[in-house]
Amino acid sequence: TAVNMMPYRRRMQIVFQDPYASLDPRMTVGDIIGEAIDIHKLCKSKQERHDRIxxxxxxxxLNSEHANRYPHEFSGGQRQRVGIARALAVxxxxxxxxEPISAxxxxxxxxxxxxxxELQEQMxxxxxxxxHDLSVVKHISNRIGVMYLGKLVELADSSELTFHSVHPYTRSLISAIPVADPRLSRTRQRIVLEGDVPSPVNPPSGCRFRTRCPYATERCAQEEPAFREVSPGHYAACHNLEQVK
Structure with missing residues (x-):
């Protein structure tokens, strides 16, 4: 029930993708941040609540003057900061x-x-x-999981996945990351996938990636690959890992 979930909701929070739609336009920033504080009864006085906000x-x-303003008075980046402050409040x-930065x-x-x-280090x-931006994911993550049509296809430490990926879909994604050096960019091989992404409502049988995979076999259509450990701490779901180069 909702009552039983309350302790877990305090320990787990979310920052939404769209900073325009995720903040109530009728509430001040102070009330938006203070709402979760009130629900979880974290402050004993109005002054304590104000100080926490x-x-x-x-x-x-942001600063104390922003507490009395409304979301429409902020830029997109500032609104997302308000959303982050709301998540941190409890x-x-x-x-x-x-996708907290895509908008x-x-x-x-x-x-x-x-x-x-910085907040991760402090708190x-x-x-x-x-x-969707692998360069951002690579920058911020210690461990990365790659999904295709709702299924994990590879999971590994950030550096391991970047330099030693084994799944064909992961390799295609990594090859698409732009390189700032034009000379280096010309020497890189871009792995371009053919075909369209299938409907998530009616995914392909067996391996969901098989309709776009250059290594697909009859087995891929009949049997879903197991998500298995291919090296210490590195997992992948593919029948033909030995063929992927």
Missing amino acids: IEMLRRVG DPEFIVCD LDVSIQAQVVNMFE GLTYLFIA
């Missing part, structure tokens, strides 16, 4: 970051990612960081 704003690079252990300008993305890292947080 200001502290959360300070942690995300002192969680684990935060789900659901922001590129110039702001780096600031928000750096702030996530001992664990993130589940969901994103």
Whole structure:
């Protein structure tokens, strides 16, 4: 029930993808951050509540004057900071970051990612960081899981996955990461997948990636590959790992 979930909800919070849609336009920033504090009864007085809200704003690079403003008065990057402050207000252990920078300008993305890292170090947080941008994932993550049509296809430490990936889908994604050096970029081999992504409602039989995989065999259509450990701490789901180069 909702009552039984309350202790877990305090320990787990979420930062949403869209900072425009995830904040109530009728509430001030102070009330948005203070709502979770009130629900979990974390403060014994109005002054303590006020001080906690200001502290959360300070942690995300905002100040006390912002507490009385409404979401429409902020930029996209500032709104996302408010969303992060709301998640931090109940002192969680684990935060789900659901594409928290994809709706922001590129110039702001780096600031928000750096702030996530600083907050993690200061508060001992664990993130589940969901994103499509592998360069950002590689920068912020200790461990990376790659999904295709709702199934994990590979899981490994960040450096291991970047330099020693074994699944053909992961290798294709990594080959698509832009390189700033044009000379180095010309020497890299881009792995281009053919075909369209199948419908998640009606996925292919067996391995879901087989319709776009250059290594697919009859077995891939008949049998779903097991998610197995291919080296210490490195897992993958593929029937033909020995053929992937």
